[in-house]
Amino acid sequence: MPKLPLPPVPEKLRPTPKSPGSAPTRKPIEQAKEAGISAVDWVDERTSLSGGMRWVMFRKVPKGTNWFYTLGSACMFAFLAQAVTGVFLAMYYSPDAAGGAYESIRYITNEVFLGEFVRGMHRWGSTVMVILVFLHMARTFFFGAYKYPRELNWVIGVLLLILTMMMSFTGYLLPFDQRSYWATIVGVNINGTGPFVGPFLSDFMRGGAEFSATSLSRFYAIHMMLVPGILGLMMGFHLYLVAKLGTTAPPWLKAPVDPELRKDRV
């Protein structure tokens, strides 16, 4: 694949050329801008991060790129919103099966300042994220973006879908009320009917043959550390491939045919 040259630094980020006498006459807003640029320059001189940033942020996009192409970024922002609200919920949540979990959720909802709002964001956000991931997958499927050379990104996408579903499944148990308890038992039992690995996976999730206090801590650890960690890593790899390969043009756009090649088609 041919290498494109790095795009130039945008006009707004370029420092204004210094003339010796002009410093005292500069407006405060210009001085503030200069200070910001100097600070970024200081970091860049020591890390050379701007090359990488330009590689990721300033890319050529195909003609006809439209709103459907924002669904992937929407998934990413849904994940970030879940991560931020999740951190605040974790400050008050206690994964204690003997009443502590239910009580901590009651406390978050009724007593903590904006607790109900943050819990609502996290709860609704999980549904929004699942819907967005499916819509994004449908977009990439119908635009043929799974074809060469993006097959690996499709496979990573499938992993992202499974991990997103795991987030929803493990999070559902955490309020530890009647509904979440019984729904999770049904889910784990269905999982146990899967071929070969099904029963082992169910035992692993329960932390034994029976549902117990260990199951709740296990679900909590998987929900707040294991799966988000892997999701974050996989997303990084997914985005790296998007930046490296670029996005697919919409299928209704015809690729220009080289006139040299056309000569042979009589």
Ligand code: HEM
């Ligand atoms: C957490 C979930 C996901 C995130 C954060 C995510 C993020 C993104 C972003 C930001 C893009 C580039 C912009 C765009 O085309 O929308 C993209 C492209 C892509 N994604 Fe995802 N994605 C996720 C899940 C999936 C799933 C489930 C699949 C398919 C099974 C998938 C397959 C692809 C493919 C093939 C591309 C390349 C699109 C193209 O070349 O036009 N992604 N993804």
